[in-house]
Amino acid sequence: xxxxxxxxxxxxxxxxxxxxxxxxxxxxxxxxxxxxxxxxxxxxxxxxxxxxxxxxxxxxxxxxxxxxxxxxxxxxxxxxxxxxxxxxxxxxxxxxxxxxxxxxxxxxxxxxxxxxxxxxxxxxxxxxxxxxxxxxxxxxxxxxxxxxxxxxxxxxxxxxxxxxxxxxxxxxxxxxxxxxxxxxxxxxxxxxxxxxxxxxxxxxxxxxxxxxxxxxxxxxxxxxxxxxxxxxxxxxxxxxxxxxxxxxxxxxxxxxxxxxxxxxxxxxxxxxxxxxxxxxxxxxxxxxxxxxxxxxxxxxxxxxxxxxxxxxxxxxxxxxxxxxxxxxxxxxxxxxxxxxxxxxxxxxxxxxxxxxxxxxxxxxxxxxxxxxxxxxxxxxxxxxxxxxxxxxxxxxxxxxxxxxxxxxxxxxxxxxxxxxxxxxxxxxxxxxxxxxxxxxxxxxxxxxxxxx
Amino acid sequence: xxxxxxxxxxxxxxxxxxxxxxxxxxxxxxxxxxxxxxxxxxxxxxxxxxxxxxxxxxxxxxxxxxxxxxxxxxxxxxxxxxxxxxxxxxxxxxxxxxxxxxxxxxxxxxxxxxxxxxxxxxxxxxxxxxxxxxxxxxxxxxxxxxxxxxxxxxxxxxxxxxxxxxxxxxxxxxxxxxxxxxxxxxxxxxxxxxxxxxxxxxxxxxxxxxxxxxxxxxxxxxxxxxxxxxxxxxxxxxxxxxxxxxxxxxxxxxxxxxxxxxxxxxxxxxxxxxxxxxxxxxxxxxxxxxxxxxxxxx
Numbered sequence: 001x002x003x004x005x006x007x008x009x010x011x012x013x014x015x016x017x018x019x020x021x022x023x024x025x026x027x028x029x030x031x032x033x034x035x036x037x038x039x040x041x042x043x044x045x046x047x048x049x050x051x052x053x054x055x056x057x058x059x060x061x062x063x064x065x066x067x068x069x070x071x072x073x074x075x076x077x078x079x080x081x082x083x084x085x086x087x088x089x090x091x092x093x094x095x096x097x098x099x100x101x102x103x104x105x106x107x108x109x110x111x112x113x114x115x116x117x118x119x120x121x122x123x124x125x126x127x128x129x130x131x132x133x134x135x136x137x138x139x140x141x142x143x144x145x146x147x148x149x150x151x152x153x154x155x156x157x158x159x160x161x162x163x164x165x166x167x168x169x170x171x172x173x174x175x176x177x178x179x180x181x182x183x184x185x186x187x188x189x190x191x192x193x194x195x196x197x198x199x200x201x202x203x204x205x206x207x208x209x210x211x212x213x214x215x216x217x218x219x220x221x222x223x224x225x226x227x228x229x230x231x232x233x234x235x236x237x238x239x240x241x242x243x244x245x246x247x248x249x250x251x252x253x254x255x256x257x258x259x260x261x262x263x264x265x266x267x268x269x270x271x272x273x274x275x276x277x278x279x280x281x282x283x284x285x286x287x288x289x290x291x292x293x294x295x296x297x298x299x300x301x302x303x304x305x306x307x308x309x310x311x312x313x314x315x316x317x318x319x320x321x322x323x324x325x326x327x328x329x330x331x332x333x334x335x336x337x338x339x340x341x342x343x344x345x346x347x348x349x350x351x352x353x354x355x356x357x358x359x360x361x362x363x364x365x366x367x368x369x370x371x372x373x374x375x376x377x378x379x380x381x382x383x384x385x386x387x388x389x390x391x392x393x394x395x396x397x398x399x400x401x402x403x404x405x406x407x408x409x410x411x412x413x414x415x416x417x418x419x420x421x422x423x424x425x426x427x428x429x430x431x432x433x434x435x436x437x438x439x440x441x442x443x444x445x446x447x448x449x450x451x452x
Numbered sequence: 453x454x455x456x457x458x459x460x461x462x463x464x465x466x467x468x469x470x471x472x473x474x475x476x477x478x479x480x481x482x483x484x485x486x487x488x489x490x491x492x493x494x495x496x497x498x499x500x501x502x503x504x505x506x507x508x509x510x511x512x513x514x515x516x517x518x519x520x521x522x523x524x525x526x527x528x529x530x531x532x533x534x535x536x537x538x539x540x541x542x543x544x545x546x547x548x549x550x551x552x553x554x555x556x557x558x559x560x561x562x563x564x565x566x567x568x569x570x571x572x573x574x575x576x577x578x579x580x581x582x583x584x585x586x587x588x589x590x591x592x593x594x595x596x597x598x599x600x601x602x603x604x605x606x607x608x609x610x611x612x613x614x615x616x617x618x619x620x621x622x623x624x625x626x627x628x629x630x631x632x633x634x635x636x637x638x639x640x641x642x643x644x645x646x647x648x649x650x651x652x653x654x655x656x657x658x659x660x661x662x663x664x665x666x667x668x669x670x671x672x673x674x675x676x677x678x679x680x681x682x683x684x685x686x687x688x689x690x691x692x693x694x695x696x697x698x699x700x701x702x703x704x705x706x707x708x709x710x711x712x713x714x715x716x717x718x719x720x721x722x723x724x725x726x727x728x729x730x731x732x733x734x735x736x737x738x739x740x741x742x743x744x745x746x747x748x749x750x
C-alpha cells in the first residue's frame with residue numbers, strides 16, 4: 001500500500017517536474033493563457049452550484065478570531081458558502097503556525113492531507129514542487145491577473161507554468177516604534193513621518209542611542225525557533241543595502257562586505273545595550289515585549305500582527321521601513337496570504353475546493369470582508385482602500401513599490417531557514433561575523449542544490 | 453497418559469498461550485517491529501516527499517561528515533552522562549531518606565517529586581521558560597538580588613549554560629519515577645535481615661552496602677536503563693525551549709531527526725540518524741545489563 005502511494009507520488013512528482021520549468025511566469029503570458037480558458041471556465045460554472053462533495057479545509061489563524069474562538073469566523077464563511085453551494089460540505093480544522101507545517105508534512109506522507117490549505121508561498125510552493133498539489137492555472141484568469149497588476153506577486157504563486165497558490169492578500173513587514181514613548185521623550189522628530197517615512201542607518205543609530213540614554217529597552221534581536229526570521233533577514237538586507245538572493249533566485253548574496261559590516265553593527269548594538277540579545281527569544285516573544293510596552297521598538301511588525309494585538313496595546317505604534325544606507329531605497333519583505341488545493345485524487349473534491357477558494361477570495365461581499373479580517377491588503381486592486389480613514393493602513397498600502405524580490409519560493413528555502421538563526425546565535429555569542437555569514441551563504445547555496 | 457494425548461494437551465496449552473499473547477503481539481509488530489524494519493530499510497534511500505531512490509549507505513556516509521550531527525551526538529551524550537548518574541544517586545538518596553519517615557511524610561515527598569512527571573511537558577516548559585527568562589525571569593532576579601551575578605544571564609541563549617539549563621529541567625522530570633520505585637523496592641527488602649545485621653553491630657553504611665544495595669540492584673538496573681533511554685530520547689524540552697540553539701549547542705539527535713524529517717522532509721536521512729541512535733542505545737543498554745546485571749539477584 002505504502003509502495004503504491006510512494007509510486008503514485010513519484011509519478012506525480014515526475015509529471016509535475018515535466019510540466020514545471022525553471023523560469024518564472026510572466027504576467028502577460030498568464031493573461032494570454034488564462035484568456036483562452038476563460039470561456040470554458042464560465043461554461044463549467046453554470047453547473048457548479050449542483051456540485052456534490054465533502055472537503056476539508058485546514059486553516060492557520062490568518063483570520064483574526066471572532067469572540068476569541070478559533071474557527072468561528074471560518075465557520076461563518078462556510079455557512080455563507082453553503083448558501084451558494086449547498087451540496088458541498090466543508091469541514092474546517094484550525095492548525096497553528098508552530099506545529100501546523102509538521103502536521104501537513106505528516107499528512108502528506110500518510111495520505112490524509114486536507115483538500116484546501118490557507119498558507120503562504122514559502123510552504124505552498126514547496127508542496128507544488130513536491131507534486132502533491134492540484135494546479136490552479138484556471139483560476140488565474142485574464143481579469144484576475146489584470147486586477148492584481150503586480151508581476152512579483154503573481155510570480156510568487158507560480159513554479160514554471162503552473163500556479164500552485166491563489167493569493168488573497170499581502171502586507172509588508174516593517175519595524176515599529178512606540179510613538180507615544182517617542183513623544184514623551186521628545187524624540188519624535190528623530191524619525192521621518194513624511195512621505196514613505198524612509199530613513200538612513202545613521203538616523204536609526206542616533207535614535208536607538210537616544211532611547212537607551214532615556215532608559216528605554218531596545219528591540220529584541222530574536223533568533224529562536226524559525227517564526228519571524230524574515231524580519232531579521234530584512235533588517236540585515238536593508239541596513240546593508242544588500243539583497244538576500246540574486247534576482248534569479250539561484251544564489252544567496254547576503255555575505256557582501258556591506259552585509260558583514262551591518263551585521264557587525266547589529267552585534268555591537270546588542271553588546272552596547274541598544275538592542276536586546278534574543279538568543280533565547282522567538283519572534284512572538286519579541287513582539288510581546290513591544291506590544292506590552294517593555295521594548296521601545298520591534299524589528300518585525302506587520303498590519304496583521306498589529307491587528308491581532310491592538311486591543312492590548314496601551315500606546316500608539318508607528319510603522320517605519322527598515323533604515324537603509326544613504327541613497328538606497330528600502331527593500332521590504334512581504335507576506336502573501338493564499339490558498340492551495342491538495343490533489344487527493346478526486347476531481348470532484350478539487351473542483352469543490354476551487355469553488356471554496358474562489359468564494360473566499362472573490363465573492364463581492366466576503367472577498368473584501370475576508371481581507372479585512374486578515375488585517376492585510378487585498379491583492380485585487382478593484383477592492384480599493386478597505387481601511388478608509390486609518391492613517392497607518394493607508395501608509396502601509398502605499399509601500400508596494402518597495403517590495404523586494406520574493407525569495408521564499410527559492411529551492412531549499414525550508415532548509416536555508418534552519419541555518420539562519422544558528423548563524424545569528426553564533427555571531428551574538430561572539431563568533432566572527434564574516435566567517436559566520438560566509439558559512440551561512442555556503443550552507444544556503446548548498447540547500448538550493450540539495451533541493452534540485 | 454499416552455504420548456499422543458500428552459502432546460495434544462501441550463499443543464493446546466501452547467496455542468492458548470499464543471492466543472493470549474496475540475493482541476499484544478499484534479500491536480508490538482505493527483507499532484514497533486514494522487516501523488523499526490521500515491526505518492532501517494528507508495534509511496538506505498534518498499527518501500523525500502518527491503523521491504524514493506536507493507542510495508545504499510550514502511545517508512550514513514553523509515552523517516559522518518555532518519558537523520551538526522556530530523554536535524548533536526556530543527550534546528546527546530552530555531545530556532545522558534550529565535543526567536543519569538545524578539538521577540540514580542538523587543533518587544536513591546531521597547528514597548532511602550523518606551522510606552524511614554512517617555507514611556504521611558513519605559507520601560508528601562513522593563507526591564512532590566512525582567508532580568513534574570504527571571504534569572504535561574508543555575506546562576513544565578512554560579514554567580521553566582518564565583524562570584529562565586533573561587529579562588523578566590525569576591532566576592536572574594533572585595541571583596541579582598543576592599548579588600551573585602551582576603548582569604542577567606541568558607540561560608537558554610548562552611551556549612555555556614543552555615545545555616545545563618536543559619539538564620536541570622530533565623532532572624526534575626526524571627527523578628519522580630525512580631524515587632517511587634526505590635521506595636517500593638526498599639519495602640520488599642526483608643526487615644529481619646537488616647534487624648539481624650544491626651543486632652550484630654553493623655553500622656548504617658554496612659547495612660546499606662551489604663543488605664539494601666544488593667536488594668535494590670534489580671530496581672537500579674531498571675532505573676539506569678530506562679533513564680538512559682529517556683535521556684537519549686530527550687526531544688520535547690529542546691523543541692519547546694531552544695529549538696536546538698544557540699548555534700546547535702542544545703541540539704540532540706532526536707531533535708535533529710525531527711528537524712530533518714518533519715521540517716525538511718528528508719525522511720531517509722532522518723531515519724539513518726534514528727538507526728544510529730537505536731544502535732547506540734542498544735549497545736549501551738547491553739553493556740548496562742552485562743555489568744550491572746551480574747549482581748542482580750531476583
